[in-house]
Structures are given as structure tokens and as C-alpha cells.
Amino acid sequence: MGEKADVWQGTLALMVLKTLEGLGSLHGYGIARRIEQISGDVLSLNYGTVYPALLKLEQEGAIVSEWGVSENNRKAKFYKLTRVGRKQLEQETNNWEQTTAILARFLHGTEDPA
Amino acid sequence: MKKLRAALRRLVGMFSAERREREFASEIEGHLEMHIDDNVRAGMTAEEARRYALVKLGGLEKTRQAYHDRGSVPFFETLMQDLSFAARQLWKNPGFTITAVLMLSLGIAGSVAIFAFVDAALLRPLPYPEPNGLVDVTESVAMFPHANLSYPDYLDWKRMNRSFRSFDVYRGTGYLLNTPSGIEPVAGEQVTDGFFHTLGIAPLLGRDFYLGEDLLSAPRTVILSYSAWQKRFSGRKDVVGQAVSLSGMPYTIVGVMPDSFEFAPRNNAEFWTTMHASSANGCDLRRSCHGLVGVARMKDGVTVAAALADMKAIAQQLERQYPDDNRGQGAVVQPLSELVVGDIRPILLLLLTGAGLLLLIACVNVASLLLVRSESRRKEIAVRGALGASPLRLARQFVTEGVLLVFGSNLLGLACAFFASRMLLRLIPKDMVVLHMPYLRDLGLNFHVMCFAAGIALLATAIFSLTPMVRLSFGEVQEGLTEGSRGSSGVLWRKIGANLTVLELATATVLLVGAGLLGKSFYHLLHVDLNFEPDHLSILSVALPDKTYAKDEQMVAARRQLLERISVLPGVVSAATTSTLPTTYNGNTEWIRFVGREYNGKHNEVNERDVTPNFFSTMKTRLIRGRFFVPDEDGTKPRVVIVNQAFVKQYFPNQDPLGTRIGDTALSPKSIKEIVGVVDDLREAALDEPILPAVYFPADQNPETYFNLIVRTTQDEKTLLPTLVATIHQFDAGIGTADETTMMMYINESQTAYLHRSSAWLVGGFAAIALPLGMIGLYGVIAYSVSQRTREIGVRMALGAQREIVQRMVLKEGGRLAVVGIVVGLVCSLAATLLLRSVLFGVQTWDLGTLGGVALLLAIAALLASYVPARRAASIDPMEALRSE
Numbered sequence: 001m002g003e004k005a006d007v008w009q010g011t012l013a014l015m016v017l018k019t020l021e022g023l024g025s026l027h028g029y030g031i032a033r034r035i036e037q038i039s040g041d042v043l044s045l046n047y048g049t050v051y052p053a054l055l056k057l058e059q060e061g062a063i064v065s066e067w068g069v070s071e072n073n074r075k076a077k078f079y080k081l082t083r084v085g086r087k088q089l090e091q092e093t094n095n096w097e098q099t100t101a102i103l104a105r106f107l108h109g110t111e112d113p114a
Numbered sequence: 115m116k117k118l119r120a121a122l123r124r125l126v127g128m129f130s131a132e133r134r135e136r137e138f139a140s141e142i143e144g145h146l147e148m149h150i151d152d153n154v155r156a157g158m159t160a161e162e163a164r165r166y167a168l169v170k171l172g173g174l175e176k177t178r179q180a181y182h183d184r185g186s187v188p189f190f191e192t193l194m195q196d197l198s199f200a201a202r203q204l205w206k207n208p209g210f211t212i213t214a215v216l217m218l219s220l221g222i223a224g225s226v227a228i229f230a231f232v233d234a235a236l237l238r239p240l241p242y243p244e245p246n247g248l249v250d251v252t253e254s255v256a257m258f259p260h261a262n263l264s265y266p267d268y269l270d271w272k273r274m275n276r277s278f279r280s281f282d283v284y285r286g287t288g289y290l291l292n293t294p295s296g297i298e299p300v301a302g303e304q305v306t307d308g309f310f311h312t313l314g315i316a317p318l319l320g321r322d323f324y325l326g327e328d329l330l331s332a333p334r335t336v337i338l339s340y341s342a343w344q345k346r347f348s349g350r351k352d353v354v355g356q357a358v359s360l361s362g363m364p365y366t367i368v369g370v371m372p373d374s375f376e377f378a379p380r381n382n383a384e385f386w387t388t389m390h391a392s393s394a395n396g397c398d399l400r401r402s403c404h405g406l407v408g409v410a411r412m413k414d415g416v417t418v419a420a421a422l423a424d425m426k427a428i429a430q431q432l433e434r435q436y437p438d439d440n441r442g443q444g445a446v447v448q449p450l451s452e453l454v455v456g457d458i459r460p461i462l463l464l465l466l467t468g469a470g471l472l473l474l475i476a477c478v479n480v481a482s483l484l485l486v487r488s489e490s491r492r493k494e495i496a497v498r499g500a501l502g503a504s505p506l507r508l509a510r511q512f513v514t515e516g517v518l519l520v521f522g523s524n525l526l527g528l529a530c531a532f533f534a535s536r537m538l539l540r541l542i543p544k545d546m547v548v549l550h551m552p553y554l555r556d557l558g559l560n561f562h563v564m565c566f567a568a569g570i571a572l573l574a575t576a577i578f579s580l581t582p583m584v585r586l587s588f589g590e591v592q593e594g595l596t597e598g599s600r601g602s603s604g605v606l607w608r609k610i611g612a613n614l615t616v617l618e619l620a621t622a623t624v625l626l627v628g629a630g631l632l633g634k635s636f637y638h639l640l641h642v643d644l645n646f647e648p649d650h651l652s653i654l655s656v657a658l659p660d661k662t663y664a665k666d667e668q669m670v671a672a673r674r675q676l677l678e679r680i681s682v683l684p685g686v687v688s689a690a691t692t693s694t695l696p697t698t699y700n701g702n703t704e705w706i707r708f709v710g711r712e713y714n715g716k717h718n719e720v721n722e723r724d725v726t727p728n729f730f731s732t733m734k735t736r737l738i739r740g741r742f743f744v745p746d747e748d749g750t751k752p753r754v755v756i757v758n759q760a761f762v763k764q765y766f767p768n769q770d771p772l773g774t775r776i777g778d779t780a781l782s783p784k785s786i787k788e789i790v791g792v793v794d795d796l797r798e799a800a801l802d803e804p805i806l807p808a809v810y811f812p813a814d815q816n817p818e819t820y821f822n823l824i825v826r827t828t829q830d831e832k833t834l835l836p837t838l839v840a841t842i843h844q845f846d847a848g849i850g851t852a853d854e855t856t857m858m859m860y861i862n863e864s865q866t867a868y869l870h871r872s873s874a875w876l877v878g879g880f881a882a883i884a885l886p887l888g889m890i891g892l893y894g895v896i897a898y899s900v901s902q903r904t905r906e907i908g909v910r911m912a913l914g915a916q917r918e919i920v921q922r923m924v925l926k927e928g929g930r931l932a933v934v935g936i937v938v939g940l941v942c943s944l945a946a947t948l949l950l951r952s953v954l955f956g957v958q959t960w961d962l963g964t965l966g967g968v969a970l971l972l973a974i975a976a977l978l979a980s981y982v983p984a985r986r987a988a989s990i991d992p993m994e995a996l997r998s999e
Contacts, residue, residue, distance in 0.1 A: 027145070047145070047170050
């Protein structure tokens, strides 16, 4: 296993939103674990960075939170996507796909990939 | 949108930070517990599981900080910290803070209050749409550069001009109105049909005048002012279409003007009627009778200068066409605002300058206080710098302190300004506000004034935050940590402080010179030769109803009987009437011609007054030659006149005018009168106007239904007024009386006296504040300099310097600053007094007495201010001084 990659600038929010879309309602620890798992343990994620990102998304109205009890009976704050959040996710996904497609074209030559 | 919401929530979040952090702590606790549970389940020991979870979190404190920063606005948080630190600093030094805040708010209050007037009077004087297109249009003659228009001239000007979209005229008039409390004279205005349309104001109710409604053939209609509608008709909506009787003539009410409508050239009119120009009014159809003022709206793209040239050309053409009537008649076209505020503009600008100078002195004083303080805070700053505060962070602290100081002073200053402007407004006689300055009605702290205050605040903040910063950047910050190394920086500070003091003294000089000149000019104004004794005179104006007193004999009889009744009242010495009160204005003139002298058509223009026989004896005006009028000199007797000395000086130098006959320009037989007397130059004009030749006619040979009653009494002239009114109404309840006052009050409350008095008082007040402030500034600099030089002085004295020499040395330092300040100030005053020239009366701008007096006063003040520190320097104990260092 080589060196782990840091989370790319600006993608953490997208990953959080996508995670919440798939799993419905989840607490901060669960979100952090999920992101790391999905990355196949390639990403090095400080779990703590998830919290300011969650606060920012909440301030922007993309997610809402409420207190609940976790599967192993611990008190935790659960986050859930809002309509605004869904829209933001859709938009950012599109942007990201566009960006990667452009980069891919750069890296693999200018011909039509088809 | 998204960002805005986030920013707002962060800002709001600052106030619920505690709760949020508590919640976050329990969230993190849950996070760690879950993670530890998982780790234990994966086979770690409890200790290992906890350590790993913390590492994975990326450090508890760092996470908390990141979360905290995201939750609020760090910039504002630091600001709040700085503010509370600054507030503590200011709180710890109540002496400094109170002095600074008081000085600043005084300066701010003065300039903001004056600016409120400037804003109301100079920036928003005309409450009409597109006010810049409105011009004041009149004729002009040599004696009166701004004269009145005659009706035939107006018609020609209106027809021939190519500059105006519309052109109308107005003239003041009065009506007798039947009210529940009896007959009341009310002010009215006669206008041509398009008057309101030209101004661009539509009636609130009803309609404007129709085209042609100002002709004799049109029915008589009237538009009410809002206040008349409220006061006389209780604001009833159905008033339009009703009839109202004005001086016995029926008028139909066709409209009501809005509450906001005002007409500053003459704003007291309650009833606006149309001209109805006719030969019945002897004046209307005569080209030589000038009683109208024009107001016009220029066509797009036409300048005032172009319109003036246009009118002048027409005036010249009319002069050629009607040489008898229009010789020497020019034209005036000026912005309407000039007519409204032209008189008070220089005074307001002067006052604003005075207030600005005072503000400058206050700022300079506070800035030097800040300098002294930054000096004493060198150690604190140095410690903070050594502990790692960046220069930017330190500078920010100073800016914050400056902001806090200015903000507090600004609030206090604005509050004071509000009350000051209210008070100043109350000092203006109410009639004068209503009549001539309606634009002051909504004087207040409006948007403009707030912007002005904000500008001052910004400027002051810049000065106060920069002063200590500049000071700090001069010396090495670390230098402050080492003892006794302040020699060089002390010298530098003394230089800045000294320059500020010179500036301050110079400013105080300018203010004092201004106040001195204005005070002197006001004194001159109140001591002009009246050539009558103004005390113990009650005055009021009387209007006989035209219907009852239609014939000359009726008017004569009524006045004689009235005067008889009044002169037997207890305390009354004598009673007389005149057509125009003395000290009113130069105007109501006649053009005369001398029988038996060659006539070149020139206008010999003289003031004309109709007075009763004992008028001059009532006024106590001296008879120089000939005789006064005799009691039975009416229309059946040969026509006679009395002239004043100015008349003799101009038309009969070194000759005896008695027996000479004068007449109108055509020498029509019934206009010929004989000069039977010469009186002293009774002041007919306003106090600051020149005395013109005057001709007095016997009132009974030229009877009018309107006249001014003057009664000399032995008792208090004010208490007599109700008795006078009652006596007149007893005689005939239909007679209108108004403007009851005393001659002394009439003179003292005249606009001229008011403007001179108020400007003298206000600038005097500014100067009175500036003088002690300047002294404090000088004292501060010298005292500080002495405190800095304690050791040096100690050494000098230890080496044998005499106390007197030390004292003299300090006094010399203060003296040098004072001399430079005063000289610079005197030079500046000479320039500044150019601004004063137009408001001075009877005083030269370089009045040596004033300049010398101010210089002397300031020199004494400076001596006093330096004496105290000099004494202290001389009493320094050399041993103490050396030991303390």
C-alpha cells in the first residue's frame, strides 16, 4: 500500500452529500467511515474535517440535523439531505463529471473517446 | 443566495456560539465513543482504541478550532475582542476619554447643526420638479438692481422672448376676511393664470387656473393654501365650488394647494387669486408702475445667461419704443434659488466654515492627546510586539480605538446637533420662517445630514487611527523596552505636536477675527443713525374695508376720527400714520421732475411716503427748515410735500429747496406739489441700506385704505397694543388690524438685524470655544515638552542655570509657537475675511483694531498657557530630576 492521497479541494462536500443521498440519515462518524470505505482506503481522511464541512452544508441549507441514537446505542447527531441539498448534489455531480471528462480528453488525446 | 444564507447564519451564529460548542462537544463525544467501540470490536485494547480514534479525528483541539471558525466570523470575533479591549483602555483613562469625546462631539454637533441648515437652505431650497429650470425675472434700474416689472412690460416680455417655456408674474396683496372672531386681514397673492403650472405644482383638490382666467372678463376664482383650507374651512372636501368673500368681493374656490406647497419669495399667502388686470387698478395698465415679480421656466437647453441676454435685448427695444416710461430699464434673470437664498447663502457658508474650523481645532486637540497617550503606552505596545503581536495587529488596535472614540462622539454629537438645530430654528422669528424661509420647515437629521456626519466620522477616524500609527512607525517598537531611550522620538513628537499647535492657534485666530468683525458690524448696524427715537412706539397696520370707505373723504374722515380717539387714550402722547413703516426698505418709489428745470427724461427716483401731520413729531424726527404738515391739509388745499436731507443734498446742493415745485414725469397739473419743509434723514430703508432721497406727502391728500399706525406712549408700549386694537374695533368692527408690535421689536426682529445678530453670536460662540481649546493645545504641548526634558533641565540647573533662565527658556518655546501661530492666523484671516465682505456692515475686512485686538488676546492667552509649565520647569529639583531617571 503506497502513500494515501489527501482529499481533493472541494470534493469533501460532494462526497458527504452523495453519502447522505445513498444512506438517508447518518451521523458524522458514519459519514466519515463510509467515505473512507468507498475510497477503498486510498483516501487519508481526518474524520474531524467532516464536521466543519457538515456545519457549512447545514448553514447553506443543504442538510438538516437532529439528535438520535446510533445502532450501538450511542447518542449521535444524524444528518439528512434537504431539497436544496439534492439539487446541489445534482448540480455538483454534473460539474464534476464535466470536469473529469474534460481532463480525460486532455490526458488521452483530443480524439473523440468513442 | 446560498452563500448569503450561510454568511448570515454565521453572523447570527456568533451570538449562539456557546450553545453550538456545547452541542459539538457532545457530538464529538458520540463520535469518539462509536469509533472506540468499533476499534475494540476489531480487537484493540481500550487504550489503543481511544488513541487511534483521536489520531483519526486529526486532533481534538484542531477539530474544535476548525469547527469554531466555520461556525462564526473570525474577523468579527477579533473585532469584538479589539473593541472590548479598546473600551477597557478608554474606560481606564476617564480623563482622556471624557475630554476627547466632549471636544469631538462639540465640534461634530456644531458642524452638523449648521450643515442641517445649509442642506435645507442651499441644497434643497426649491421644492419643485426640475428646480434648475426656474428663474426669477424682473426689471432693473440704477437705484434698484432688482426692481419690479410693470404689467405692460410683462406682456411684451412674454410675447417677445424666445427663452421661456412659460412666464408668469405674481404680486402680494391683502384681503379682509370675515371670520367668526371678526374681520381679519389675510395675506393673498395675485398671479397670472399659468403660475402654478410654471412651478410644476398641481392643486391637491380641484383644479389649477384656466388659461385666460387672469383677464378682467373672467369670473373671480381663488385657490386656497393648505393651511387656509384647514384653518378657515376645517379641511372640508366639498369646499371646491363654494363661494368666499374677500374684501367684500365674491370669489369661487376652485382648488386647494397641497400641504407641501411653499413659495419662499412670499410664503404667507392664504388665498391665491388671478390678476384681473384692469384700469380700475391704477397701476396695471401704466407702463411706469412697477409692482410685479416674474417667474419663468426656461426651455430645455437655455442657460440663465442666454435668457438674460434675451431679456436685455427686449428691454432695450422697449426702451427705444417707450422712451418716457422705459428709460434706463434693464432686465434681471437669475436662478429662482438665488432670489430665495441669495441673502443668507454667504452667512450660512460663513457659519459652516466657522463650525468646520472649530471641528478642526477639536480634531487637532484630540489627535495631540492621542499622541501623548501613545507615547505613554510605548511600553505596553512594545511588550505586545515582543509577545508576537504583528504590527498590523497593533495598528488594528489603534484603528479600533479611534473608531470607538469617534463613534461615541458622533452619537453624542448628532444628538446635540439635533437639539442645537431645533434651538437655532426657534431663535429665528417664526414669522420670518413662515414668510421667507419655508424650506427650513423640514429641517432635521435627514439622509444628507447623516451622510455629512458619516463623512466627518470617517475623516476623524482616519486622523485618529493614523496619528498613533505614524508615531509608532517612527520609532523602533523594541526601543520602548529599553529605558531612557526616548530622546530622539521625544524631539520628533515635539515637532509634530508643535506643528499641530501652530495650526490650532492659527485657526483660533481666524475664528476670533471673524467673530470680532461680525460683532463690530452688528454693533454698527444697531447704532446706525435712525434719526428718530424708536423707544415707546407701538405700531400696527390698519386696513379699512374698501366697500365702506370707497371715497377719499370717507377715508380721510375715518382716519382723523380714529387718530382722535387714540390720542385721548391714557398714556398716549401722540398718534400718526404712514404708508410704509420706517426701517422697512427702500422702495415704494416715485419718479419726479422739477418745475422750471430742464428735463432729460432721466428717472429721478425717490422714496415716497404718505404721512399724517404729526408723524414727524411722533417719531421725534427733526425739522431742518420750513414747516410740518398742518392738520387740515387735505385734497381741497394746495398740494405740498416735505423732503429729507438726502433729497436736498442730491437735488439742491447749496440751494434752498423751499417753495420749489415738483411733479410727475409729465408734469401733469394735478401732480404739481410745493416743497414746504425739510426733515432729517429719517431711516426709511432697512438698517444696512443707504438712505435715499425721500418725499413725504400729506396722507389726507393721497388717502389709502391701508396704513400703519404709530403711537408714542409714556407707558410700556407693548401693553398698549390690545387697547389700540379694541379702540379701532369699537370705532368700526369691519376694520382689519394686524402686525401689532413695538418699534423696538420691529427693528430688532427685522431680517437684517436677525441675520447680523445670529451670525455674530454663532461665530462668536465658535470663537469662544476655540480660544480655550487652543490654549489647552498649547498648554499640552509645552507641558509635555517640559515633562520630557525634566532630566535635561535638571542637568542644566545642576550645572548652575538660574531658575529665571529655565523659566524664560520654556516661555520662549511657548512664545515662539504662539507668534508663528498668530502670524499664520492673521495672514489666513485676511484671506478668510474676503468671505465675510458681503455680510459686513460699516467695517473694513482689515479692521486694524480687530486684528490687533485678536493678536493681543491670543498672545495673552498663549502666555498664560505656557506660564504654568514654565513655573513647573523652574521649580524642578535638579537632584530629584537626575535621580528619577
